Amino acid sequence: MSKEQRLKDFLLSGDQTYLPHVSIDCVIFGFHENQLKVLLLRWKERGKWCLPGGFVKRKESVDESAIRTLRERTGLDNIFLKQFHTFGDPDREKGKLPFKLMGARKTWISERFITVGYWALVEFSKVAPQPDWLSTECQWCDIHKVPKLIYDHNAIILKALETLRVSLNEQPVGYSLLPEKFTMPELQRLYETILDKPLDRRNFQKKMLAMDILERLKERKLGGAHKAPYLYKFDKRKYQKAMRWGLKAGF
Amino acid sequence: MSKEQRLKDFLLSGDQTYLPHVSIDCVIFGFHENQLKVLLLRWKERGKWCLPGGFVKRKESVDESAIRTLRERTGLDNIFLKQFHTFGDPDREKGKLPFKLMGARKTWISERFITVGYWALVEFSKVAPQPDWLSTECQWCDIHKVPKLIYDHNAIILKALETLRVSLNEQPVGYSLLPEKFTMPELQRLYETILDKPLDRRNFQKKMLAMDILERLKERKLGGAHKAPYLYKFDKRKYQKAMRWGLKAGF
Numbered sequence: 415m416s417k418e419q420r421l422k423d424f425l426l427s428g429d430q431t432y433l434p435h436v437s438i439d440c441v442i443f444g445f446h447e448n449q450l451k452v453l454l455l456r457w458k459e460r461g462k463w464c465l466p467g468g469f470v471k472r473k474e475s476v477d478e479s480a481i482r483t484l485r486e487r488t489g490l491d492n493i494f495l496k497q498f499h500t501f502g503d504p505d506r507e508k509g510k511l512p513f514k515l516m517g518a519r520k521t522w523i524s525e526r527f528i529t530v531g532y533w534a535l536v537e538f539s540k541v542a543p544q545p546d547w548l549s550t551e552c553q554w555c556d557i558h559k560v561p562k563l564i565y566d567h568n569a570i571i572l573k574a575l576e577t578l579r580v581s582l583n584e585q586p587v588g589y590s591l592l593p594e595k596f597t598m599p600e601l602q603r604l605y606e607t608i609l610d611k612p613l614d615r616r617n618f619q620k621k622m623l624a625m626d627i628l629e630r631l632k633e634r635k636l637g638g639a640h641k642a643p644y645l646y647k648f649d650k651r652k653y654q655k656a657m658r659w660g661l662k663a664g665f
Numbered sequence: 666m667s668k669e670q671r672l673k674d675f676l677l678s679g680d681q682t683y684l685p686h687v688s689i690d691c692v693i694f695g696f697h698e699n700q701l702k703v704l705l706l707r708w709k710e711r712g713k714w715c716l717p718g719g720f721v722k723r724k725e726s727v728d729e730s731a732i733r734t735l736r737e738r739t740g741l742d743n744i745f746l747k748q749f750h751t752f753g754d755p756d757r758e759k760g761k762l763p764f765k766l767m768g769a770r771k772t773w774i775s776e777r778f779i780t781v782g783y784w785a786l787v788e789f790s791k792v793a794p795q796p797d798w799l800s801t802e803c804q805w806c807d808i809h810k811v812p813k814l815i816y817d818h819n820a821i822i823l824k825a826l827e828t829l830r831v832s833l834n835e836q837p838v839g840y841s842l843l844p845e846k847f848t849m850p851e852l853q854r855l856y857e858t859i860l861d862k863p864l865d866r867r868n869f870q871k872k873m874l875a876m877d878i879l880e881r882l883k884e885r886k887l888g889g890a891h892k893a894p895y896l897y898k899f900d901k902r903k904y905q906k907a908m909r910w911g912l913k914a915g916f
Contacts (some may be wrong), residue, residue, distance in 0.1 A: 473755050
C-alpha cells in the first residue's frame with residue numbers, strides 16, 4: 415500500500431480500528447549531562463512540532479495504546495509511561511485544519527478529541543528515536559527552548575513538568591537515570607535539573623537519606639582533587655516499595 | 666415528556682448531545698465525626714449501586730461535565746472536584762447489559778466507554794444529596810462497607826483513596842472540612858481517618874507546623890478536664906499558595 419493510500423484509509427475509516435474522540439499524548443523527558451529535554455516530532459502534514467501521540471484501538475487499553483504509539487512513532491520501546499492528566503477542553507485543538515488529502519471532507523479525525531497525557535523520564539543517550547511515516551523529524555528539545563507546538567501541547571508539557579516535580583516529593587526518581595553507583599552530588603544535580611533550582615547540599619542529603627532507599631557503599635569515587643565522595647546505590651527492594659507506596663518521609 | 670420517553674431519547678440519540686466513548690465518574694468522600702464515607706447512587710435500571718457519573722456534552726469541557734453531572738445526579742453544587750485518573754481498560758464495563766427499554770438494540774450507550782475519574786472531599790453534614798430520575802437512592806456509605814458496585818467502580822474508589830492519601834504529603838487538606846478554629850488533635854484525627862492509621866502525636870504536630878500554613882491563636886479551647894489545647898486556624902494566603910505550589914516541606 416502506498417503511503418498516500420495508507421493515510422487516506424486512516425483518515426476516512428480509521429474509526430473502524432480506533433475509538434473516536436479519544437487520543438493519547440506522550441511527554442518523554444530526557445536527562446543527560448544535567449540537562450532536561452523533551453522529545454518532539456515534526457509533523458509531516460503541517461511542518462509543525464508536536465508531542466508523540468496517537469489513538470486507542472477498539473480492543474486495547476488506553477495504557478497499552480500509549481506504549482504502542484510511542485514505539486510506532488519514535489522507535490522507543492520498554493519505556494515506563496505514567497498517566498498524569500486528561501485534557502478535555504473543547505477548544506484544545508484550536509486551529510485544527512483538515513488534512514490536505516481530505517479537502518473539506520469531515521470524518522472521525524476532524525471531530526473533537528480529548529487526550530490522555532502520559533509522561534516518562536529516560537536517560538536519553540540510551541535511546542535513539544526515529545521519526546515515523548507521519549513525521550519528518552524526531553528530536554530532543556531543551557526544556558527551556560520548546561517552540562510553539564500544535565493545539566494545547568505546550569500546556570501538556572507544562573502540566574507534565576508540574577507533575578514530575580511534585581512526584582519527587584512522593585516517589586523516588588532516578589533509578590533508570592543514573593549509573594548503578596553514584597555520588598550524592600550526582601543525585602543532587604539530577605534533582606536540581608528537574609526542579610530547575612539550586613538545592614542546599616546538607617538539606618538534600620538529609621532528605622534523601624530519610625527516604626531510606628539508598629545504600630552507602632564502602633568504596634569511594636576515585637579521581638578528582640578533593641576528598642573522594644562516597645558512592646551510593648539504590649536499595650532495589652526498598653526503592654520498589656517506595657515507588658508503590660510512597661516515601662517514608664510522608665505521614 | 667414522560668420519564669420513559671426521556672430515557673428512550675437519551676438511549677437512542679444521546680450522542681447528538683454527548684460525546685460517545687467518554688464518561689466521567691465522581692468519588693465524593695465525606696468526612697464527619699471521624700468517619701470517612703463515599704457517596705453512592707442506586708441505579709434504577711438494575712438496582713445496583715454505582716458512583717455518580719455521566720457524559721460530556723459536545724461543547725463542554727470534561728471538567729465542566731463532572732461539575733454538572735454531580736449537580737444533576739445528586740443535587741450537590743459548588744464542590745471542588747479534582748481529576749485524578751482516566752480508566753481505559755477495554756473490559757472495565759464487564760457485565761454491561763443493554764437497558765431494558767432497548768432490548769437487543771445497540772446504540773452509542775452500548776459501546777465502550779473510557780471514564781475520567783474526579784474526587785472531592787466534603788463535610789457531609791453540609792450537603793443533602795438527592796437521587797435523580799435515573800436513581801432510586803443516593804447515600805453515604807462507610808468506606809469500609811462499600812458493596813460490590815457496577816463495572817470497575819470499586820477499583821475507581823480504591824484509586825481515588827490512594828490519590829487522596831498521597832496528596833496529603835504534597836498539599837494541605839482540611840480547609841473546608843474543619844471549623845474555622847480547631848485544635849491540633851482535631852486536625853490529627855482528620856489525617857488519621859483519611860490514612861486509616863494512627864499517627865504519632867509529636868511527629869504529626871512537627872510536620873504540620875513545618876508546612877507553614879497554620880496560625881496559632883492566642884485563645885485556647887475551653888472545656889474538658891485537661892490542660893486546654895491551643896486553637897489554630899489556616900493562614901488562608903499560605904494555604905492557597907500551598908494548594909497551588911505544593912508544600913514547603915518538599916524539596
